Amino acid sequence: MKLFTLHEAISSQPRAADFAQIDVPTPACPQGGILVRVVHLSLDPYIGARLRGSHMGEAPPLPGKEPIPGAIVGQVLKSNAAGIAEGDWVQSMEGGWQEISALKAGQFRKIDPARAPLASHAGVLGMPGLTAWAGITQLAKVGEGDTVLVDAAAGPVGGTVGQIARIKGAERVVGIAGGAEKCAIVTETYGFDACIDYKVEGWEDELKKALPDGLSVFFENVSADMAMIALANARTYARGVLCGLAAGYQVKSQDRVPNPLPMGTIIGKRAQLLGLVVYDFYPRWDEFVDEASAWIADGRLAFAEDRVEGLEDAPALFEQLMNGKNRGKAVVTVSPESV
Numbered sequence: 001m002k003l004f005t006l007h008e009a010i011s012s013q014p015r016a017a018d019f020a021q022i023d024v025p026t027p028a029c030p031q032g033g034i035l036v037r038v039v040h041l042s043l044d045p046y047i048g049a050r051l052r053g054s055h056m057g058e059a060p061p062l063p064g065k066e067p068i069p070g071a072i073v074g075q076v077l078k079s080n081a082a083g084i085a086e087g088d089w090v091q092s093m094e095g096g097w098q099e100i101s102a103l104k105a106g107q108f109r110k111i112d113p114a115r116a117p118l119a120s121h122a123g124v125l126g127m128p129g130l131t132a133w134a135g136i137t138q139l140a141k142v143g144e145g146d147t148v149l150v151d152a153a154a155g156p157v158g159g160t161v162g163q164i165a166r167i168k169g170a171e172r173v174v175g176i177a178g179g180a181e182k183c184a185i186v187t188e189t190y191g192f193d194a195c196i197d198y199k200v201e202g203w204e205d206e207l208k209k210a211l212p213d214g215l216s217v218f219f220e221n222v223s224a225d226m227a228m229i230a231l232a233n234a235r236t237y238a239r240g241v242l243c244g245l246a247a248g249y250q251v252k253s254q255d256r257v258p259n260p261l262p263m264g265t266i267i268g269k270r271a272q273l274l275g276l277v278v279y280d281f282y283p284r285w286d287e288f289v290d291e292a293s294a295w296i297a298d299g300r301l302a303f304a305e306d307r308v309e310g311l312e313d314a315p316a317l318f319e320q321l322m323n324g325k326n327r328g329k330a331v332v333t334v335s336p337e338s339v
Ligand SMILES: NC(=O)c1ccc[n+]([C@@H]2O[C@H](COP(=O)([O-])OP(=O)(O)OC[C@H]3O[C@@H](n4cnc5c(N)ncnc54)[C@H](OP(=O)(O)O)[C@@H]3O)[C@@H](O)[C@H]2O)c1
Pocket: 044, 045, 046, 127, 128, 131, 151, 152, 153, 154, 155, 156, 157, 158, 176, 177, 178, 179, 182, 221, 222, 242, 243, 244, 245, 246, 247, 248, 276, 277, 278, 279, 321, 322, 323, 324, 325, 326, 328, 329, 330
């Protein structure tokens, strides 16, 4: 079977040319685990940092040997796990860029293919959706009267943030995204009230106009600089969820510009900043999927996908994701849903 690995260890932003496809023997089914045919592979920004060994202390894959890490949705080929049978569907954060994954006990969750489109378990019902749900419902506790701002708003986290905020009663939802095409996804597909294109000169004035009464919640996906702009538009007692640093993932840590915490602004606005790590919410994944698949079914939660067919196209799509050029959730369909 085929898998993608790194040609050699990398220390900067990964490019498509850094990945090598190799043929390896099909792995054995682990004791207490399962063997899975990978159907949908999720490409996520944190993998860029993970490949350089700078994500949450997790080791990068061994070049030439181990697969590129990645979340997957797949179908069980063999099972040594209690309660899982051949043909069942699972989601796993440990699947990797390969045709068949051997997953140990605790590395997968069974999913119901009848509840929502299968690929949605890589995005809106997968880790990005869980991240949005955790930040909005568990940390910021968005409710009636809130005005919510989120950046990288065309992406799977940002787009879901705005929609869940609305479902939970937010009065106004504003996104920030790069380019007219992305802003159209934000307002037309996700139904935000407004989207500000930060690539257009004067965008900060447009943002102020889009938030006439200020924001009560911001959800930061991009950078400390963007968080400072959000804070400048915050009402008193605003809450800020600090989720991601997409603008910094490709930069070597020694090249990062130090960004002092705007203490005076935070104190003056009595703002609360809430750090979010989605791992803490993995035990609540099924609860989230129950809630969110009902929203998908009744049309309140939409998602956009940037999907390619075939594992061989994963490196090119990943390079686009690293450059912020994805339009919605980056997904690779590795094998057909029905065989
Ligand atoms: N804390 C957690 O546990 C957790 C979990 C999941 C995800 N996250 C983070 O949440 C954020 C959004 O994730 P996502 O999966 O929804 O990603 P995404 O939005 O599909 O992709 C990242 C986006 O960041 C924006 N961006 C801004 N400056 C960039 C730059 N210099 N280079 C590349 N992209 C840049 C781009 O959108 P624009 O063109 O619109 O700027 C890009 O499309 C990421 O920071 C991710 O790491 C955190």
